[in-house]
Every structure is written in C-alpha cells, then in structure tokens.
Amino acid sequence: MVPKEIKNFIDAFSRLPSMGPRQATRLAFFLTSLDKAALHELESSLGALQGLDRCNECFFLKHKDESRCAICSDPNRTPDVIAILEKETDLLTFEAAGVFRGKYFILGKLAEKGVLETAQKLRLEHLKQVITKKNEHLRELIIALNPTSIGDFTADLITKEFTGIVQKITRLSRGIPTGGEIEFADDATLTSSFEHRD
C-alpha cells in the first residue's frame, strides 16, 4: 500500500541511532513534501560523506586526498600535548570552548561492556608508536573520557598502557558543573568535588 520507495527509506533510516521506525516514517513523508532542489541537497550532502576518511594521526575526519586532518596539519597547534577523546563530537565541544591548543586522539565510541574493541586497541597501539617514534618529547597525555564507570575503567587501562612512555598523564577534573547547584549534586560528584577542593 505504501510505495516501495517509502518502505526502503524507512528500512534504511530507522536503523540509524536515535531514529526509530516512527521518526523515519514521518521523515519519509516530510521529505516527499520538499521540492526537488531541497531533496537533492540532502541526498548529495549525504553522498559527499563518502569523500571523508580518518586522519592517520588522530583518527578525526579528513578529506580522502589529504594525509592528515585540519588539526593535525595545523602548525600552530602544540604537538607535545595530546588529549584522548572518545568521540568526534567531544572534539567539537573542546574546540568550541577554545581551551586546548594541543592535538587530539579519537579513541572511538566505547562499548557499554567496557571492553576495548580491536579497532580501538589498534588505535592505541598506533598512538604508542607515534609517541615513541616522535623526535619531539610528548609532555602530557590528557585522558579526556567521560567520568562514567566505563570511561574511568578505560582511562585506568590507558594509564597503565602509557605509563613509562609518557611523562605526565592527566585526567579532566570532576566536580559541580559551573552554574550547577550543590543541593542537586549526586554523592559521587559532591565527594569528588570536596576531595579535590583547591
């Protein structure tokens, strides 16, 4: 009863994260109400993602025909500090804050089981090689993973792996967020915030 184009669209798009069959269905019918140019723009912006690849150094995204991403190839970034992040969107948040001028390293989305996937192990192995082969000295490795149990578990693992290779390994501090209220802080946050008072 529904044209197969709609069915195919729903099948394909409802597999995407944070998009169930209902949202995909609504999206399909909405898209059919767009004019040809608008639909084509969406289509080509989706297809253009095929022109991207991972940076050989930090695993952020870069154009296929470039060897490194915009950050790794930026001569103004400090090369002797690396921040390990889980996701590309974490990098965007870091860059938006403008707090960090070093380089990044994207580990990839952590599995809920807390076990590193093979691809993530390979990335860390690659990072180790980059660090040990580097002529310049790596001054600091910042483990900027989420302060969750899985993030902490992975951070411990990375700390063990890189102890001896990097002089200084740090983590982001945890505490009451700016603008947050002590009244509503959970026990772990308040305890950590209290213990790290300065």
Add this chain to the structure above:
Amino acid sequence: MVPKEIKNFIDAFSRLPSMGPRQATRLAFFLTSLDKAALHELESSLGALQGLDRCNECFFLKHKDESRCAICSDPNRTPDVIAILEKETDLLTFEAAGVFRGKYFILGKLAEKGVLETAQKLRLEHLKQVITKKNEHLRELIIALNPTSIGDFTADLITKEFTGIVQKITRLSRGIPTGGEIEFADDATLTSSFEHRD
C-alpha cells in the same frame, strides 16, 4: 576545522523536523563510521523519493509513472465512503487497524493558526469536483481529523463546505481510549465520553 562535507551535512539535515543541529552532528559522524555500501543505501533510498508524486485523487503518494496510488486503484476498496485525513501517517495507522475499506483523502498538515493553506483549499475544491462529477453516489464522508481545537475548527469548516453535496458527514467518536483509565481522563474527554454513552 570540521571538513566541509560534515558542515554541509549538518546544515542540510538540521533543517529537518525533529532533528536539531546536535542530532544532525551526531548523525554525520555516525554515518562516516559506516561502510561504503551502507552509506550508499541511505543515499539512494533518499534519492529514490524523487520518484514519488501525489495521487491525483487522494493526494497520498504514488509512483510518478502511475496515475493513482495503490489504494485508489484497488478495485476492492469501497468507493462510496471517503475518509478525510490530515497526514499520510494517519493513513498508515488506519490501514494498520484494518478498520476501513473505503478511500482516503489527505488534506495535508494543518497549520497551527487553524487557517487552511491555499494548497489545502485547492485539494478540498478538487475533492468537491470529484464527488459531484462521480457517477456513483458518495454515501459517507468521514472527517477523521485529530480531536484538537484546530482539527475541530477545520472539521466544522469542511462540514459547512460539503453539506448538500454529501448525504452523510461523520466524525470519529471521542472518549476514553481503550485501556485508558477514567481516573486520568481530562474533563473534555470524560464529558464527551459521558454524553455519547451508548
């Protein structure tokens, strides 16, 4: 810093309903993690929507090279009852319930101001012509719009327009939903449900 392919994708997709910039950003990075075949499937299922058009009779969707949709061209559907629906997804819900074997008429998403858009007025005008020109008698016009103030307002308007042209104009009943609890029913629902007891 972000490749322009990602930027373009976020620009285009964050304009879609129920998709803000944050979700579009996350989606962009997720898509770059897919293999080529999966990305291509999404792209082509999106592009294929261009092959769709509105049915000349009910304004549901059909293939461009067909004159009517699957429902309007189905000889087993009763042609003498038409249900006016707001959205294509309402039609899917009707069909899933399997309660109705007549034909549909899609009015298009009602504006929040409660005023019919020109395209909607044209569709109703078209429906009027179809009904008056029809050889068969239209037995019933079911106005199946949402029981909201805008839906009711529009239903009243349609009732006025079609009185004299159609013998019988009905609306969906309103009341306590099956499985719902009287305790939590709002005043309007309970009042309506009480008054229409049978």
